[in-house]
Amino acid sequence: MIGYVVYGRGCFNQLDEILSPQRKGDAPMIFLIDHFFNGKPLVNRIPLRGKDIIIYADVTNEPKTSQVDALAQQLKNEFGTISGIIGIGGGSTMDLAKAVSLMMTNPGSSADYQGWDLVKFPGVYKVGIPTLSGTGAEVSRTTVLTGPTRKLGMNSDFTPFDQIVLDPELIKDAPVNQRFYTGMDCYIHCIESLQGTYLNEFSKSYGEKALQLCQRVFLEKDVWDDESDNQLMMASYAGGMSIAYSQVGVAHAVSYGLSYLLGTKHGIGNCIVMNHLEEYYPEGVAEFKRMVEKNKVEIPTGICKGLTDEQFETMMNVSLGMKPLWENALGKDWEKIMTRDKLRKLYEKL
Ligand code: NAD
Ligand code: ZN
Known part of the structure; x- marks a missing residue:
């Protein structure tokens, strides 16, 4: 600490x-x-x-x-x-x-x-x-x-x-898009931690608080003001504390592959992936989409179009190497659930 x-x-x-x-x-x-x-x-x-x-x-x-x-x-x-x-x-x-x-x-x-x-x-x-x-x-x-x-x-x-x-x-002066992408990193940390199999009361206590602060600034408030900056800073702190004693999950594991191959930045990469994770985090993804809409931010699509088999393999190798993330997200038998075939299809959707 x-x-x-x-x-x-x-x-x-x-x-x-x-x-x-x-x-x-x-x-x-x-x-x-x-x-x-x-x-x-x-x-x-x-x-x-x-x-x-x-x-x-x-x-x-x-x-x-x-x-x-x-x-x-x-x-x-x-x-x-x-x-x-x-x-x-x-x-x-x-x-x-x-x-x-x-x-x-x-x-x-x-x-x-x-x-x-x-x-x-x-x-x-x-x-x-x-x-x-x-x-x-x-x-x-x-x-x-x-x-x-x-x-x-x-x-x-x-x-x-x-x-x-x-x-x-x-x-205060962070550009709106950047603030959103980095803020969503925190939101996604909360969802992945709270829905994960590694969850314990320590992570849960911080994760719930961070989630509540993210909802306040990105959904409930109509204008961005000093209080929003105060709250998002504490959300980041609490979200970080939440994953310190648990782990992140599917969005991060998949986004690491994008980042390694394509240089996609962490915040925006997580958003690109989160947009397609209904199967794993149904409520979180629905709320994420409401946040995107309310804050009028674009989430890129089609970024894996035209990639070669070899490039898909590279991304999948990086992603599947993040074993603790997958185990947290899907449990001990994660390898049976997230097969290479399934992961390839997910990357193709991005
Ligand atoms: P960043 O640090 O990559 O910065 C993004 C952009 O915003 C840059 O162009 C930067 O110059 C600019 N910027 C920074 N502060 C600004 C401000 N106040 N006003 C205007 N522009 C500003 O973005 P990030 O999303 O904060 O960080 C992403 C990085 O964090 C990735 O490298 C990721 O791997 C890492 N990360 C680390 C952890 C960890 O636990 N160590 C967790 C999540 C992400
Ligand atoms: Zn992150």
Whole structure:
């Protein structure tokens, strides 16, 4: 779990005070910021001291192991050691910050640690500051990376942030479509967790709260206001806590295949898949469709048209490799239910 959490409008202003006891001599703090903020006022509010630097994270594509390794190497070459790393951005930037923190202290490549509990040593001090709400990356024990052979997280007890700063003012200007796709990631986490076989009271308590907040902002309210940003930020937190003690399910397992082959982004990829999952989550999918309609967002279709057999095989291999997700969704006998044939037909529908 996260060591320290601050929440509230404007709490970003406490960052200097939060970081100061964590500074080790003159070793710098590294502020890894989503490139969207380059030239924006937020950059002027970053509490730079001594040798601290800002690095803009290029999140045009979702994080890769090669990108993590290069960033960690750059910091080792330039500074030897650092006091900490602060990731400010959406799920991609937060995941990059988590992974770079771990690779400052663990040997080899981040690709060596894609899987469950492979990371050997705690990383350097790390802080997460979301500027989009939904992924739950601010609380999760994983950092999702695309590596040479797979898209899989570094899932470990060393992966969660030491501190998070949840300031709903930072998500105010997110574009409507992006806010929806990332917000739906949270909604889908709730459905997959609450309908999953791994469910327990811990996950259920957080999942139900997150679901209720998603329904409030995406269905019940007629205008998007500050309260919506406040609520969606807490939905993301609670949704992340819900899957921390359970798992995601069919939408994520299928969407990982799309992302690996076609580079489809996580939020929109989950939406593309969710649109066709009536068989697995009938109520969730019906409500999802109402949210799409109410928020006037387009969900792309026909993205698998014209793919070759080999490409379908690649997506299916990535997807079926996510065993815990399938087991959570369909139970211990999932392989009998989700046959390759059935999965192929599902991909063809997307
Ligand atoms: P993102 O971080 O990929 O960002 C999407 C786009 O929004 C980018 O172009 C970014 O520059 C821009 N952006 C970010 N903040 C903005 C703001 N306030 N205003 C305007 N634009 C802004 O999007 P995401 O949906 O938050 O994250 C997706 C990533 O999170 C994927 O890489 C996925 O694998 C990862 N993820 C991780 C976990 C986890 O537990 N670690 C869980 C779910 C998803
Ligand atoms: Zn997700």
